[in-house]
Amino acid sequence: MTRLIDSFGRVHRDLRISLTDKCSLRCTYCMPAEGVPWIPKQSVLTPEEIERIVRVAANLGVRTVRLTGGEPLISPSLIENVRRIASIRGPDGPLEIAMTTNGIRLPEFIPGLEEAGLSRLNISIDTLDPDRFAQLTRRDRLIDVLAGIEAARRSSLRPLKLNAVIMRGVNEDEVADLVEFAMEHEAEMRFIEHMPLDIGHTWDRGEMVSREEILESLSSRFSLEPLPGRGGSPAEEFSIDSGPHKVGVIASVTAPFCANCDRLRLTADGHLRNCLFAREELDLGSAVKGGASDEAIADILRATVSNKRSGHGIDNPGFVQPDRGMNAIGG
Numbered sequence: 456m457t458r459l460i461d462s463f464g465r466v467h468r469d470l471r472i473s474l475t476d477k478c479s480l481r482c483t484y485c486m487p488a489e490g491v492p493w494i495p496k497q498s499v500l501t502p503e504e505i506e507r508i509v510r511v512a513a514n515l516g517v518r519t520v521r522l523t524g525g526e527p528l529i530s531p532s533l534i535e536n537v538r539r540i541a542s543i544r545g546p547d548g549p550l551e552i553a554m555t556t557n558g559i560r561l562p563e564f565i566p567g568l569e570e571a572g573l574s575r576l577n578i579s580i581d582t583l584d585p586d587r588f589a590q591l592t593r594r595d596r597l598i599d600v601l602a603g604i605e606a607a608r609r610s611s612l613r614p615l616k617l618n619a620v621i622m623r624g625v626n627e628d629e630v631a632d633l634v635e636f637a638m639e640h641e642a643e644m645r646f647i648e649h650m651p652l653d654i655g656h657t658w659d660r661g662e663m664v665s666r667e668e669i670l671e672s673l674s675s676r677f678s679l680e681p682l683p684g685r686g687g688s689p690a691e692e693f694s695i696d697s698g699p700h701k702v703g704v705i706a707s708v709t710a711p712f713c714a715n716c717d718r719l720r721l722t723a724d725g726h727l728r729n730c731l732f733a734r735e736e737l738d739l740g741s742a743v744k745g746g747a748s749d750e751a752i753a754d755i756l757r758a759t760v761s762n763k764r765s766g767h768g769i770d771n772p773g774f775v776q777p778d779r780g781m782n783a784i785g786g
């Protein structure tokens with residue numbers, strides 16, 4: 456088997472697939488309030504096309520597929536996608552299928568997702584305060600997200616992780632409360648540093664809450680011990696009060712983990728990206744829609760990996776934010 460290895464020796468095993476760029480929320484760090492340039496419907500990959508791409512990727516060593524968006528729960532073909540991907544056997548057996556979601560309408564989807572073969576969930580929740588939630592996401596739907604997390608707690612989908620982007624003057628005072636909340640829901644809380652990926656270009660490095668500040672804030676309530684065995688994971692994990700609970704910090708800006716990155720991204724319109732911050736994409740979707748052979752699909756996957764840079768370069772003077780927002784890249 457030829458694997459997906461880049462020029463820095465990084466082996467790629469994780470494919471993140473955005474099923475749609477549309478969403479039920481409008482988080483300020485991700486999307487503007489209105490005027491989003493949506494991907495045209497005819498360009499969106501069908502479940503058959505996604506299955507073909509994943510089958511080829513699995514033969515090249517991809518082991519984990521993460522479904523994301525936009526909001527994957529508003530994709531009409533979500534369950535079919537999970538079922539088709541779950542039927543694929545790579546050289547090491549079935550793939551692990553994870554999904555990142557805002558949790559809205561999750562209770563009605565959980566039985567179908569479990570039955571179709573989803574392995575685990577990450578649910579985003581940045582605040583436990585309904586007014587803040589409404590401001591931050593521009594929609595008054597905290598109650599629906601809480602119902603989604605409760606349904607996930609009662610499900611078989613494990614490990615369950617909750618994601619929060621911490622922002623100064625918005626939710627930085629909730630870091631420890633979010634960890635308590637996650638522990639009550641049998642979940643691991645993960646804090647993500649705010650990254651320059653919003654369509655509205657509102658990111659300001661000086662305003663960003665850093666990994667160090669997040670850990671300091673957590674230390675006022677918990678005793679944290681770094682856990683070994685991070686591998687290619689973006690999150691640095693810590694045990695809480697000697698365990699078994701854990702918390703993770705994803706410090707993409709102040710402590711980048713590019714040297715161990717094993718991820719590739721496929722946008723809803725079939726563009727392959729080798730980094731969240733990439734400015735170049737290869738149009739695999741058009742190739743697949745035009746009848747490309749499996750070998751041609753494999754060539755495009757390999758070419759995307761071989762062009763990967765050593766790091767995201769946020770700190771380089773010439774850094775330019777990608778044209779797509781996080782909702783269209785797939786977080």
Ligand code: SAM
Binds near residue numbers: 485526619647781
């Ligand atoms: N809609 C789903 C959700 O919110 O979980 C999936 C897509 S969302 C783009 C995936 C993850 O990216 C979420 O956890 C979200 O908080 C995170 N995210 C979005 N924009 C971000 C940004 N500018 N910086 C850091 N994380 C961001």
Ligand code: SF4
Binds near residue numbers: 579781
């Ligand atoms: Fe939607 Fe997720 Fe972006 Fe929020 S972060 S607007 S929930 S895609």
